[in-house]
Amino acid sequence: MSHILSAQNVNKKYGNFQALKNVNIDISKGKIVGLIGPNGAGKTTLLKSVLGLDSCDGELKVLGIDPYKKRADLMKEICFIADVAVLPKWIKVSQLLQFTEQTHPNFDVEQAKYFLTKTKIKMNHKVKELSKGMTAQLHLALVMSIDAKLLVLDEPTLGLDILFRKQFYDNLLNDYFDNERTIIITTHQVEEIEHILTDVVFIREGEIVLNANMDELTNSYFEVMVNQDHYEEAMKHKPLTMRKVFGKYIMLFHSHSRDVIETLGEVQRPSVSDLFVALMQEEEQA
Amino acid sequence: MKTFKALLIREYWEHRGAFLKTPLIIGAVFTVILLLGYLTTDRFDLKLNSGQAVEFGVKALENMDPAKIQAGIDIFMLSTESLYHFVLFIIIFFFLLGSLYDDRKDGSILFWKSLPVSDTQTVLSKLVTATVVAPLIFTAGLIVSHLVFFLLTSILLLLHGANPFTILWSNINYFTNWGAFLVGCLAQAVWALPVYGWLLFSSSFSKRRPFLLAVFAPMLAGFAWYWYNALVNLDVIRIGVFKTIGLLMAKGLQPFTSGLGFTVEEIDFDPSERTGMELIQSMLSGLTNPSVYYGLIFAVVAVALAIYVRRFRNAT
Known part of the structure; x- marks a missing residue:
């Protein structure tokens, strides 16, 4: 398996609206790819297909798996943060860790607890009691404790203040990323992530207009x-x-x-x- | 299996207030009513008869035929159980209606879907919560409430020098009365399964208001069927769809209603007419009614559609 992600002629239509047009892309191991495009360009549509949240036409394989058909299997190997503050509001931090441990074979609960000791988050806090930034920290701690081959971040820092945003990417790079892993990030705050990217992909009106590495x-x-x-x-x-x-x-x-x-x-x-x-x-x- | 257990525990965490606190609160309410009733009677009695009436009452209880006391306790237990079934159905109704909608509304579905849990497991965990977990928690809550009520009664009897063991505890048909509630939960789940399936589908499918879809779509079907028969077949008394919905709802709300037939006349329930054992028998034999199997087929289709839609509908 040479590519973590490979898409050939991927198309997606919503009614008459062509959200993705013949997307061809291969992403190999060890890359940090920035997926960049204006609003409505199809970034989220593409990521939804990659994560198995929606169907698409064409050949799309993530770690050799068809994401839409076998999402549950795929999620053992990849993880994603789709947006800030999507953690359920009613759940307690301890319950969140327990549930993830019970359902995820590659989750290291001790690791997550260790990451949380570095924050102000307590085990008996409910998610609704946390600030937006703390929720993002919690989610990142959870995701970083999963031994995944691919991490997908869709606007992970939207609405966070600059201190949290900086810390978020620092943690990601220092405590998580190594050459065995691959990360795909979309964000509007390009300037904050460009120093960590190895590759950029520009997408516009459903088409990929540039796919190049930083060098x-x-x-x-x-x-x-x-x-x-x-x-x-x-x-x-x-x-x-x-x-x-x-x-x-x-x-x-x-x-x-x-x-x-x-x-x-x-x-x-x-x-x-x-x-x-x-x-x-x-x-x-x- | 481990995943499924975690999913059920997850439902319990989220809905502990509704599943566990509700039965205990109802129990607390009728215990308080008992206490208030006793205090009022006692005070009136003291004022008017200098306390003799209560003394006589307790004496009369001691000499009463145990069969009559048993019948009285049966009526109390079965009618409170009937109320618990009613409340349980309402709670399950709204639980299911929100179960595949609320997480889409607040976006947390994107977190749940980032875990290796299939949509089939998720939807089935909601159904099992509605048919097994919530009824079992309610049963426990009911038993605790009954026991608290009886304990308080015992204290009151002791205050008046009566023996609560001979009067009360030895006259309770624990097995058949609590068994009737448990079997009632089973009958409720089986009869209401098509309703539960429909609620899951509405919850999964609906983009804005699952309640409107869940309630008005069947009503519309009922009206369409009625007017079709009235206008095309000139049959104005045929109410087919409404009757089916009405009966399923009645069975869901009141599983103690006679399980033998499937007609409107048989959906009333009078706890003084039947003992717990008779209720259990009639409910179990009611489950062999062929209507149950048609309902089962409908439920399977509705749940399958709920799972299908759940796969791609991630927002509201």
Whole structure:
């Protein structure tokens, strides 16, 4: 089994609305993939299919399993946080741990208790008594105590304050991630996760418009600070986007080599969010 | 198996208030009524007869034919049990109506579905909770309530110098009266199974208000059937669907009603007419009624549909 996830010609229609169009993607072990797209682009639809929460057409295999047909089997090997605060409100922390231990063969309850000792969460707390941030901590503690091959996070930090968000990703990276695991993350706060990603996938109107690893991106997209002197020449190279800051032009180029670009000005690595915006605009014009 | 047990315990945790506290609260209520009744009688008696009437009453009890005391206790136990069945059915009704809807409403379904538990197991755990777990908890609650009530009665008898063992405890038909409640729960579950299945389906399928679907869709079917017969077949007294629904609801609410027939005339229950043993026999023989098997088929289809819908409906 070479790929953790493989999708071939995956389509999903809701009535007349085509939510996913011929999605082809392979994700291999040890990656942290950011799935990025505007609202309504089909991120959640794709993840729902991957998690077996909804059916789809085409060939979709997660760990070699058809997710929709065998969700219960698949969930032994993968886990997900679909949104913050989806833990049942009425349950006690101790009950949550007990239930997960009874139903999940790969859950380590001692590990979860250890993670919780580092937070303010007590075993006799009910979920409804916890703040949104604490609920996310609890959910993360639970998920990090499951020995899963794939972790899917769909907007896991939406609505949390910046301290919790930072801590969330720090914990994930330091205490959980290793090369045996794979993580797929969607979020709107791209800038917070781009330093931990190994790959990015851009999705737009149900189609995958970019699927690349971060090294490829840095070798083919360049952000350049161009002086007024070089403006004319730079424009010849057709920048993807351009914005003016303090009398200089910041241009984004797609190019196969750095050599020519370097003559135009100071070269930087573009941020994923700038790249995202550029590619989305390019698609719109095309 | 371990998973299924965990699912049942999970239901108990979530609904402990309804399943466990309700029977105890009802028990507490009739114990308090007993106490208030006694105190009022006692005070009136003291004022009017300087306490003689109660003395005479206790004396009369001591000399009463045990068969009559037994019959009285039977009536008390069976009629309270009848009330417990009624309340249990209402609680199960709303439990099932919310069982596959509430977690979609608050989004927690996404957590439950992130665990290796199949939708079939989830739906069946709700059904088993309704048919087995909740009735057993209610039975325990009923027995505790009865015992508390009898203990209090014993104390009152002792206060007046009577022997509670000869008057009360030796005259209780524990086995048949509590057995009647347990068999009643079985009859209730079997007769109401199509209703339970329909509630599960409504709960799983409904996007906004499971109650409306659960209640109005069958009503609509009833009306359609009635008017079809009235207009096409010119048969204005045929009430087919309504009758079936009515009888199933009556059996669900009152399993003590005669289990032998399946007609409207037989759905009344008078605890002074029958003993616990007779009730048990009539309920058990009622379960051989062919209508039960048609209901079973309906229930299987409805539960299967509930599971089918549960697989892809994750939101409201």
